[in-house]
Amino acid sequence: MTPPIRLGGMALGNGVLVHGPRFWACAVRTEGGRLDVASGEKPVRSAGVRSPLLRGPARVAEALVLLPVVRRALPGARLPFEQARLAAAMAAAALGARSLRRSRLSALAQEALAGVLALAPAALALRGSTLAAYHGAEHISIGSYEHGEPRPREHERCGSHLLGPLLVTTTLGNALAAGVGTTPRERALARLVVGVGSLAAAVEVFTWMLRHPDHPLSRALAWPGRELQTRFLTAEPTPAQLEAFAGSYTSDEAETTFRAAVEGAALVLKRRPDTKISLRPTVEDTFNAGAGVGTVKFLRTAERVTEFSVSQERVFDLRFKRQGSGS
Numbered sequence: 001m002t003p004p005i006r007l008g009g010m011a012l013g014n015g016v017l018v019h020g021p022r023f024w025a026c027a028v029r030t031e032g033g034r035l036d037v038a039s040g041e042k043p044v045r046s047a048g049v050r051s052p053l054l055r056g057p058a059r060v061a062e063a064l065v066l067l068p069v070v071r072r073a074l075p076g077a078r079l080p081f082e083q084a085r086l087a088a089a090m091a092a093a094a095l096g097a098r099s100l101r102r103s104r105l106s107a108l109a110q111e112a113l114a115g116v117l118a119l120a121p122a123a124l125a126l127r128g129s130t131l132a133a134y135h136g137a138e139h140i141s142i143g144s145y146e147h148g149e150p151r152p153r154e155h156e157r158c159g160s161h162l163l164g165p166l167l168v169t170t171t172l173g174n175a176l177a178a179g180v181g182t183t184p185r186e187r188a189l190a191r192l193v194v195g196v197g198s199l200a201a202a203v204e205v206f207t208w209m210l211r212h213p214d215h216p217l218s219r220a221l222a223w224p225g226r227e228l229q230t231r232f233l234t235a236e237p238t239p240a241q242l243e244a245f246a247g248s249y250t251s252d253e254a255e256t257t258f259r260a261a262v263e264g265a266a267l268v269l270k271r272r273p274d275t276k277i278s279l280r281p282t283v284e285d286t287f288n289a290g291a292g293v294g295t296v297k298f299l300r301t302a303e304r305v306t307e308f309s310v311s312q313e314r315v316f317d318l319r320f321k322r323q324g325s326g327s
Helices: 052-073 084-100 107-126 130-147 159-177 184-211 216-233 239-245
Strands: 008-012 015-019 023-029 035-041 247-251 256-263 266-271 275-281 286-288 295-301 304-311 318-323
Touching: 008 130, 015 052, 015 130, 023 052, 035 052, 052 184, 130 216, 130 275, 159 184, 159 216, 184 216, 239 256, 239 266, 239 304, 247 304, 256 318
Parallel strands: none
Antiparallel strands: 008 015, 015 023, 023 035, 247 256, 247 318, 256 266, 266 275, 275 286, 286 295, 295 304, 304 318
């Protein structure tokens, strides 16, 4: 059996970008509710880079070159850094880091605190946002494809797992570079070299972590990224969002009626006399209902949910139409 292609991804403010070694695909939801999709070949590919020193920077360069290509293909795509509160959080972190480096703390303490400070405002700005929801959908989609089964919204290869290794390598590197150079130009060059070297080293450590996920050091380095994913960078649909799906749905073909209801923070399907099926969100308007039902996708007309479709191994696109005006 051919193993699945290893995918990467990026959450957007209104959609998801997924890419493989050679190609990319992106889907975004416009303000009018339309789903726009585009795909193509990557202009720069990092998959073939073998040098440990260049692998990390090559992956960053690949993403930076790809984003303008996506924007040209999908002008309505809202890129992550375009969100006002994220940009404001990053600016505040930069000012805080600058103040820290002028303090009387040791070079090592300055760099460690600056690294944490650089991340905290952005994490708080993302918490509960639409970007976080799409980030979770991206992880669920890629993880479920790669593992062949429904997966949670946390993903083992999320870039947030670079946080632990990158904090260590950047802190040590910048502390060592603090005493290098006597002119602003020399100090700036030293920081540039440290930045590239720290990124390269962090990517190699991250690769080692993926090969040894149960090693105590690997778990320790992955902990900050995993906590960030769970608490800030990904999100499940809120009960208020799930209420849009509540109501009765009937299929004349299946001669069955389901009632979708919100219980706590989850959406369930109920059928008389006592059947209850929990729905787990995967991507936008789509849920996994387990082996008995399969995939449930809610469909909208002019932003209002009007029906849902069921697909599984022996059933494809079985429609259940919404009855009345809702729940």
